[in-house]
Amino acid sequence: MIQLNDIRKVYQMGKLPFEALKGIDLTIESGEFVAVMGPSGSGKSTLMNIIGCLDTASSGEYHLDERNVAGLSFDQLSQVRNRKIGFVFQNFNLLPYATSFENVELPLLFNGKSAKQRKERVRELLDKVGLWEWHRHRPTELSGGQQQRIAIARALVNEPPILLADEPTGNLDSNSGREIMEIFQGLWEAGKTVIMVTHDNTVAGYAKRIVRLLDGRVENGRKSA
Amino acid sequence: MKTHLLKLYMSELRNRRKKTALITFAIGWGALSLLLLMSFGRGMSETFSASFKGLGDNILIVYGGQTSKIHQGLPKGRRIRLYPEDVDLLRSRIPEIAEITPESFSRFEMRNGDRAVNRNVNGVNPCFGFMRNQIPQAGGRFVNDLDIDGSRRVVFLGWKVAEELFGDENPVGRRISLQRVPFTVIGVMKRKLQSSAYEGMDSDQVYIPFTTFLNLYSQRFVDRIHIQPEKREQSKWLEAEIRRVLGRKYRFDPKDEYANQIWNTVEGAEMSGKVFKGIEIFLAIIGGLTLLIGAVGVTNLMYAVVKERTREIGVKMALGAKRRHIVYQFLLEAMMIFVKGTMWGGLVAFNIVALVRMLPISYDVEGIAGYLLRPRFSADIFLLFVTVMGILVFMSGIFPALRASRLNPVDALRYE
């Protein structure tokens, strides 16, 4: 369960402070499928980064599964990211010098899994996204859709309960986008908490709840049926 | 670090070969030029000291002369000659003399069948051989005590004389005639570099026992006396002692440097030795400066390597990398680049040195080739390079790596 209380994020723009999040109160239960929407600059990415422990709030409280994230060290946060959260980025963010296999394997390496476990897991995940035959290839040899599927496999390899995706279809054509969304749909059905940012209403249609941001605030805090 | 991460990092490195080629090359080039510079400097220095020792290491050569000062009522311009007894006199009066031998010479015709040359024949004692660094080639020997006692007719040949009289054949055991007197060849001098000489180079001389020389050629006086002090530092003092002893016997002023002239090779060697040490130090300084410039370049490139990978650092952090995982990777990268560059540079330098050393050199005084073509690749130079460059590369890797590891994952991810 994700619990945000009065989360604020202040960026220093030159000398002036700029408040990108102006007091967010938000609760997301385990197993929800949430789309975060809102105009550009409304703070969607900022919010996602805080939820994903990639960044810390300037003030407010963030409880992830009842645990206050604010008190954790860098390496503890790394561990949270490694075990609890899977990330899917708009620009895929695959390691350019590593193969598909190595990219998917990465979270397992940081998790200290044995070679045998890693091999099995990577194979399983690459099969799941239908790309095992590409496991020796590097990202530059793959299409955008394929890269994003590799990225999803990587996000899931440690079996995190939460999947975060910031505009996962933003760089993809509509066909590839649909494929990705179907994968997300399946993951949600399998019990994952899925939170994604999108501008696209069709994509947002897959979600069961929409959180609208405007100017650093949540427009609708409640569930939308 | 866990080995499985190592495997990934190595695989990434392999795929980044082209990106790191420049920096690898820079390090290799640095290694190469520094090692060559130092090897050639060292070689010159070594050749110098070898060729100086060619005349003899740590010896004084004492001649007769003509007085230039009035002394005890005797006029100047008197001729002073040395005699065989002076050898014993000096030895008994000056205990600091380690080795002493007379040397007298005459220019004779020497002949092997119909091959004949005119060369100097020198009568000497056995210690002359090692004092003057005249090492016999395999299968031969120098004049020994038995030769002296028996006034044997044996001869030791300079290598050029041996070539002139025997060509490619082995002269040892063969007979030649010196002024029509038959002699047996007992040895041929090993080739050596020699930077200074009197009466021609040692390669053009032949040597016979001093007693034999006296018997055959009935020259009473000796031309030179060679003296080796026990300690190198005594040479200057010994000069004065020799003049004091001989001055008393022949009644000349001990301060009269023309009455008996002394060639002190120790002093000369020290002087020129300093010059060459100076050159070596000079080269080392140039090398050090080169290294410094190289290090600035390497530091820059290393910094750029880390900067360029900031986004990837962010990705790794997002996926659960701890701080140390990030630092390790860049240290590893710096280390691998360093090892590879150094290996190539070192290997190429080593081979160039080895190849150059294979070129033939002449053993003549003027042979500049002896100085340029005998570089010495030494382990200490290489170690010095590895240490200095290693530290620099480590530093230039660790600082950007630490900086990168301290980034917020978001900031690293956003990095363009």
Ligand SMILES: Nc1ncnc2c1ncn2[C@@H]1O[C@H](COP(=O)(O)OP(=O)(O)OP(=O)(O)O)[C@@H](O)[C@H]1O
């Ligand atoms: N590192 C930063 N430094 C300063 N200002 C920032 C920083 N990151 C974001 N901002 C500002 O905070 C505000 C919110 O940015 P954010 O990226 O969260 O918007 P967004 O809703 O994701 O927009 P988009 O739809 O364009 O991705 C923007 O005005 C942005 O300029």
Ligand SMILES: [Mg+2]
């Ligand atoms: Mg955004």
